[in-house]
Amino acid sequence: MLHSPDTKFAIAAVREACALIRDVQRSLVTQALTKSDRSPVTVADFAAQAIIAQRFASERADDVLVGEEDAGDLRSEASRATLDNVTRFVGERVPGTTSDTVCTWIDRGRAEPTARFWTLDPVDGTKGFLRGEQYAVALALIEDGRVRVCPNLTADGRSDIGGRGCVVAAERGAGTWACALGSDDWHRLRVSARGVPAEARLLRSVESGHTNVDEMGELVQALGGTAEPVLMDSQAKYAVLAAGCGELLFRLLSAAKPDYRERIWDQAAGSIVVEEAGGKVTDLDGKTLDFSRGRTLATNRGVVASNGVLHEAALTALARVGA
Ligand code: AMP
Ligand code: MG
Numbered sequence: 001m002l003h004s005p006d007t008k009f010a011i012a013a014v015r016e017a018c019a020l021i022r023d024v025q026r027s028l029v030t031q032a033l034t035k036s037d038r039s040p041v042t043v044a045d046f047a048a049q050a051i052i053a054q055r056f057a058s059e060r061a062d063d064v065l066v067g068e069e070d071a072g073d074l075r076s077e078a079s080r081a082t083l084d085n086v087t088r089f090v091g092e093r094v095p096g097t098t099s100d101t102v103c104t105w106i107d108r109g110r111a112e113p114t115a116r117f118w119t120l121d122p123v124d125g126t127k128g129f130l131r132g133e134q135y136a137v138a139l140a141l142i143e144d145g146r147v148r149v150c151p152n153l154t155a156d157g158r159s160d161i162g163g164r165g166c167v168v169a170a171e172r173g174a175g176t177w178a179c180a181l182g183s184d185d186w187h188r189l190r191v192s193a194r195g196v197p198a199e200a201r202l203l204r205s206v207e208s209g210h211t212n213v214d215e216m217g218e219l220v221q222a223l224g225g226t227a228e229p230v231l232m233d234s235q236a237k238y239a240v241l242a243a244g245c246g247e248l249l250f251r252l253l254s255a256a257k258p259d260y261r262e263r264i265w266d267q268a269a270g271s272i273v274v275e276e277a278g279g280k281v282t283d284l285d286g287k288t289l290d291f292s293r294g295r296t297l298a299t300n301r302g303v304v305a306s307n308g309v310l311h312e313a314a315l316t317a318l319a320r321v322g323a
Pocket of ligand 1: 207210233257
């Protein structure tokens with residue numbers, strides 16, 4: 001298992017955030033689903049970033065945190081009800097929480113990336129969270145160790161909607177490990193050994209607007225594959241690949257939003273989870289992802305993740321379809 005102080009700290013912080021998100025889901029999501037109301041995910045996002053940032057404030061005061069959220073809008077009069085909810089959920093776990101301390105904790109995440117920093121997506125896959133499907137709390141240390149978590153998967157990587165969820169953690173040079181949330185029974189994850197391109201299982205976003213579905217179809221054809229892609233929200237896809245339950249994942253820019261750039265917190269945790277399980281993650285030219293360009297992967301046009309064996313075939317197929 002992974003024992004470095006960084007990893008232990010990150011796992012504890014993420015476990016606590018997961019428990020809090022479950023509280024929010026239990027008490028707010030069911031009613032909201034019927035009204036297409038996005039407010040529960042807003043509460044969960046802010047509350048999860050607040051509770052993780054609070055741990056940084058008390059245990060890691062000098063560490064830099066680059067988070068997806070900031071408290072700007074939350075301080076406005078129009079957000080009063082949201083802020084009250086966030087304060088209530090965080091306060092159930094951190095006694096003495098006030099709306100001011102919540103905003104201060106969330107704003108720790110406004111820091112700019114430095115040589116060594118943490119990046120956090122408090123609820124990755126917000127649409128999955130609202131549907132009651134896959135989402136992940138993704139926390140990664142950018143330097144050489146990174147950690148992540150993905151609720152709603154069984155520990156062996158199968159999709160387990162409504163299940164306990166699991167923690168997936170990886171550390172450079174020490175592997176990718178998983179255990180069910182609420183347990184401490186860790187086991188090592190390894191990518192699958194499938195080497196025939198036509199047999200590759202492709203993992204894809206549920207949301208077609210987050211990728212390029214047409215190009216993805218052409219890619220599957222170029223690989224000779226016939227299987228329907230497996231649709232999942234969030235970086236849980238990378239955990240499934242790491243667990244050997246899928247072989248390929250392409251993240252291609254949507255034709256409707258060609259200027260979109262991947263944010264570091266959407267890729268950092270997922271990439272080390274795949275690499276340390278024996279897989280490979282690169283850009284469309286086969287180069288390692290560059291996390292030193294600020295809050296986005298500024299020069300990136302897409303991401304390919306594979307079980308390693310199929311990486312060359314994936315890059316060749318990309319070149320063939322002109323992606
Ligand atoms: P997924 O769960 O795979 O659909 O990915 C969710 C992530 O996609 C969100 O966290 C967003 O940061 C990101 N996202 C939002 N809009 C786009 C877009 N147009 N293209 C690519 N990714 C996006
Ligand atoms: Mg995200």
